[in-house]
Amino acid sequence: MLTAEIISVGTELLMGQIVDTNAQYISQRLAEAGINQYFRATVGDNHDRLYDTIRTAVERADLVILTGGLGPTEDDLTKETAADVLGYGGDFILHEASLAAMERRFSHMHRVMTANNRKQAMFPKEAFIMPNANGTAPGCILEKEGKAVILLPGPPREMVPMFDESVMPYLLKRNQGKLYSRTLRIYGMGESAVEDRLRDMIDSQTNPTIAPYALTGETTLRVTARCRDDAEGEALVRPVIEAIRQRLGDVLYSTHGEQLHEVCARLLTAQGKTLAVAESFTGGLLASTLICVPGSSAWMLEGCVTYSNAAKERRLGVLPQTLAAHGAVSRETALEMARGMRGTSGADFALATTGIAGPDGGTPEKPVGLAYLALAYEGGEEVHELRLVGNRERIRGTGVLEALDMLRRRLENI
Amino acid sequence: MLTAEIISVGTELLMGQIVDTNAQYISQRLAEAGINQYFRATVGDNHDRLYDTIRTAVERADLVILTGGLGPTEDDLTKETAADVLGYGGDFILHEASLAAMERRFSHMHRVMTANNRKQAMFPKEAFIMPNANGTAPGCILEKEGKAVILLPGPPREMVPMFDESVMPYLLKRNQGKLYSRTLRIYGMGESAVEDRLRDMIDSQTNPTIAPYALTGETTLRVTARCRDDAEGEALVRPVIEAIRQRLGDVLYSTHGEQLHEVCARLLTAQGKTLAVAESFTGGLLASTLICVPGSSAWMLEGCVTYSNAAKERRLGVLPQTLAAHGAVSRETALEMARGMRGTSGADFALATTGIAGPDGGTPEKPVGLAYLALAYEGGEEVHELRLVGNRERIRGTGVLEALDMLRRRLENI
Numbered sequence: 164m165l166t167a168e169i170i171s172v173g174t175e176l177l178m179g180q181i182v183d184t185n186a187q188y189i190s191q192r193l194a195e196a197g198i199n200q201y202f203r204a205t206v207g208d209n210h211d212r213l214y215d216t217i218r219t220a221v222e223r224a225d226l227v228i229l230t231g232g233l234g235p236t237e238d239d240l241t242k243e244t245a246a247d248v249l250g251y252g253g254d255f256i257l258h259e260a261s262l263a264a265m266e267r268r269f270s271h272m273h274r275v276m277t278a279n280n281r282k283q284a285m286f287p288k289e290a291f292i293m294p295n296a297n298g299t300a301p302g303c304i305l306e307k308e309g310k311a312v313i314l315l316p317g318p319p320r321e322m323v324p325m326f327d328e329s330v331m332p333y334l335l336k337r338n339q340g341k342l343y344s345r346t347l348r349i350y351g352m353g354e355s356a357v358e359d360r361l362r363d364m365i366d367s368q369t370n371p372t373i374a375p376y377a378l379t380g381e382t383t384l385r386v387t388a389r390c391r392d393d394a395e396g397e398a399l400v401r402p403v404i405e406a407i408r409q410r411l412g413d414v415l416y417s418t419h420g421e422q423l424h425e426v427c428a429r430l431l432t433a434q435g436k437t438l439a440v441a442e443s444f445t446g447g448l449l450a451s452t453l454i455c456v457p458g459s460s461a462w463m464l465e466g467c468v469t470y471s472n473a474a475k476e477r478r479l480g481v482l483p484q485t486l487a488a489h490g491a492v493s494r495e496t497a498l499e500m501a502r503g504m505r506g507t508s509g510a511d512f513a514l515a516t517t518g519i520a521g522p523d524g525g526t527p528e529k530p531v532g533l534a535y536l537a538l539a540y541e542g543g544e545e546v547h548e549l550r551l552v553g554n555r556e557r558i559r560g561t562g563v564l565e566a567l568d569m570l571r572r573r574l575e576n577i
Numbered sequence: 578m579l580t581a582e583i584i585s586v587g588t589e590l591l592m593g594q595i596v597d598t599n600a601q602y603i604s605q606r607l608a609e610a611g612i613n614q615y616f617r618a619t620v621g622d623n624h625d626r627l628y629d630t631i632r633t634a635v636e637r638a639d640l641v642i643l644t645g646g647l648g649p650t651e652d653d654l655t656k657e658t659a660a661d662v663l664g665y666g667g668d669f670i671l672h673e674a675s676l677a678a679m680e681r682r683f684s685h686m687h688r689v690m691t692a693n694n695r696k697q698a699m700f701p702k703e704a705f706i707m708p709n710a711n712g713t714a715p716g717c718i719l720e721k722e723g724k725a726v727i728l729l730p731g732p733p734r735e736m737v738p739m740f741d742e743s744v745m746p747y748l749l750k751r752n753q754g755k756l757y758s759r760t761l762r763i764y765g766m767g768e769s770a771v772e773d774r775l776r777d778m779i780d781s782q783t784n785p786t787i788a789p790y791a792l793t794g795e796t797t798l799r800v801t802a803r804c805r806d807d808a809e810g811e812a813l814v815r816p817v818i819e820a821i822r823q824r825l826g827d828v829l830y831s832t833h834g835e836q837l838h839e840v841c842a843r844l845l846t847a848q849g850k851t852l853a854v855a856e857s858f859t860g861g862l863l864a865s866t867l868i869c870v871p872g873s874s875a876w877m878l879e880g881c882v883t884y885s886n887a888a889k890e891r892r893l894g895v896l897p898q899t900l901a902a903h904g905a906v907s908r909e910t911a912l913e914m915a916r917g918m919r920g921t922s923g924a925d926f927a928l929a930t931t932g933i934a935g936p937d938g939g940t941p942e943k944p945v946g947l948a949y950l951a952l953a954y955e956g957g958e959e960v961h962e963l964r965l966v967g968n969r970e971r972i973r974g975t976g977v978l979e980a981l982d983m984l985r986r987r988l989e990n991i
Contacts, residue, residue, distance in 0.1 A: 179604030190593030
């Protein structure tokens with residue numbers, strides 16, 4: 164079995180200015196690919212220390228994967244240092260296609276490309292270059308005597324797509340296998356409860372494997388088969404997914420990795436229905452999450468962030484006496500917001516949120532975290548009372564997920 | 578100056594099952610304490626590999642801080658391995674106070690303490706023991722020949738309090754110094770352009786140091802002084818920050834690490850002004866970003882996500898003939914959205930966004946990424962045309978930052 168080591172490069176990592184999510188992401192993908200990892204390192208932007216770290220890793224492992232230090236500045240030394248370790252020296256050549264891509268990118272942004280950016284298009288002539296669709300610095304793979312050093316950019320939104328599109332196929336080819344994965348997403352049951360219910364399956368399964376991943380407020384399982392092709396992979400994972408569904412029930416909301424807002428978008432599109440949202444404590448986050456989905460203009464009519472009472476009355480027709488009698492954070496106000504949003508927008512479904520996100524504004528009767536979600540639709544309406552925990556950001560985020568799950572369950576007639 | 582290395586122990590880290598927030602936390606605290614870090618490592622629960630990793634770190638650094646592997650199982654090897662490296666052998670003695678604390682903890686939880694837990698109270702006789710208020714495994718500090726190996730439990734809710742209460746005082750006592758940092762935030766100039774302008778300063782400064790780091794769409798500089806106290810630190814960094822401001826001008830929008838929306842919130846609050854936002858392609862992300870700031874209800878009146886033309890007309894009074902003649906994505910529509918939002922909300926400032934976030938909906942005349950931002954206020958209005966790049970998420974994110982910067986500049990009368 165192949166072994167790999169990940170080296171994260173950047174003084175900002177050593178200073179603790181950012182958390183290293185890249186290393187975790189790559190580790191997960193390597194585990195899926197059946198590649199062993201025994202060591203991982205983090206090192207600053209310093210030639211000698213980086214050299215020692217890469218050399219040690221190259222001696223121990225088949226694959227060394229580095230993230231960071233590919234940028235235009237003098238601090239960005241990863242490519243030059245890796246080339247030194249492999250004995251390629253400083254004899255770099257210009258990769259014309261990368262330079263052209265970089266120039267197009269700057270020109271499109273109406274920005275002038277400074278001369279130091281050119282450095283990002285310089286590579287040892289032996290390098291296999293990986294284009295960067297989401298940033299300026301291309302990645303590359305340097306091979307020597309059966310070892311490979313793989314250089315990736317540091318920003319996760321550049322690193323992740325490059326890893327998926329260019330590195331993973333390379334790794335699978337080297338490892339002479341293929342992976343077939345399905346991602347299962349769960350809302351409304353915590354990671355430990357899910358693992359309790361699946362413990363025996365998780366422990367006994369070897370192909371496919373079942374790996375839990377915890378994301379913020381949601382639980383995700385990845386079922387991964389090692390296989391010759393997709394058809395064999397699907398045949399291996401399908402019965403396992405069905406067994407998981409039997410155990411978890413309707414908290415399992417997607418077996419294809421969709422997020423809650425994507426499931427809602429798919430169901431609305433399939434049913435030819437439209438949606439409008441009225442938000443108070445979620446403050447635009449619900450609309451913004453729904454609108455993430457490409458093509459959302461087909462079903463998303465509009466949103467109102469009615470933060471003040473005046474806006475709730477004027478935009479949605481919430482009655483002043485309702486606000487006076489029950490307060491803005493109440494079952495009654497939530498329902499009037501949803502009805503008002505549905506009436507003024509003409510949407511088939513209207514979702515409304517009102518709550519206390521904190522840190523201020525809580526009272527003994529209405530503490531921080533109290534929230535009401537309402538859904539109005541043809542022939543019915545419903546309202547949920549929630550007690551959300553955590554800081555302001557967490558309370559708003561969970562409120563959005565709860566609202567989406569409420570809509571999802573209505574659309575699925577659960 | 579003292580140097581430290583962090584070693585995170587645990588096969589679950591190498592498998593990517595959890596992200597290593599401990600290392601980031603400790604790194605930040607070490608930076609604050611003025612302790613240098615050049616390397617960080619992650620290694621699995623394996624004696625030989627752990628031994629090599631600790632030995633290398635002890636040779637290079639004054640302090641080696643390990644997290645994880647202090648538990649009761651046979652896989653938990655950190656304490657035994659660290660003792661081996663320091664030559665303390667396996668001659669552990671029972672620490673009675675730790676055993677008693679563990680027994681109280683189990684009894685309080687109405688659980689029976691299994692025999693393997695006793696291992697957690699066994700230490701080399703030279704160890705300085707740190708109690709664990711939030712879990713069973715105590716930590717310890719092993720000193721030898723001026724070096725210290727510090728062992729901490731893996732779960733962050735146990736590690737963090739132990740670090741703060743026991744390790745930090747130990748480190749500050751040893752180091753007799755501190756660091757003072759200020760974070761500068763820049764919008765509208767890329768990392769490489771900023772570095773070009775500051776190159777000679779970055780290269781020549783030693784105390785304070787100037788370190789650039791790039792976050793999504795924004796550039797950040799950290800100016801860090803080594804000093805005896807905060808007053809000396811501030812005296813050291815202030816002239817450097819002023820010199821940076823001279824060179825960068827008004828793209829430098831914060832010298833205290835605030836983000837754009839925080840600066841807008843502070844300026845609106847100070848000026849006693851209110852804001853409303855009308856969003857099309859940003860879809861609630863602008864409102865949601867602004868509402869992140871605690872207390873935003875004081876100045877944020879409302880938002881409208883007018884995704885459809887009908888909503889633009891009904892909510893904001895955009896004229897049908899404007900939409901017909903110029904389209905929803907146009908200078909004219911953006912201005913009418915801002916004016917309409919200001920008029921209907923009564924806010925002092927109204928920001929409007931309209932654009933094409935993609936991936937569909939672009940045409941040769943109006944490509945994906947084309948966007949207009951408008952700002953209406955007492956006695957004036959302005960509109961910006963933008964060409965944004967990247968995927969849908971990036972286009973929306975950059976649109977929000979541009980809108981916030983537009984508001985910030987108006988509030989600062991730039």
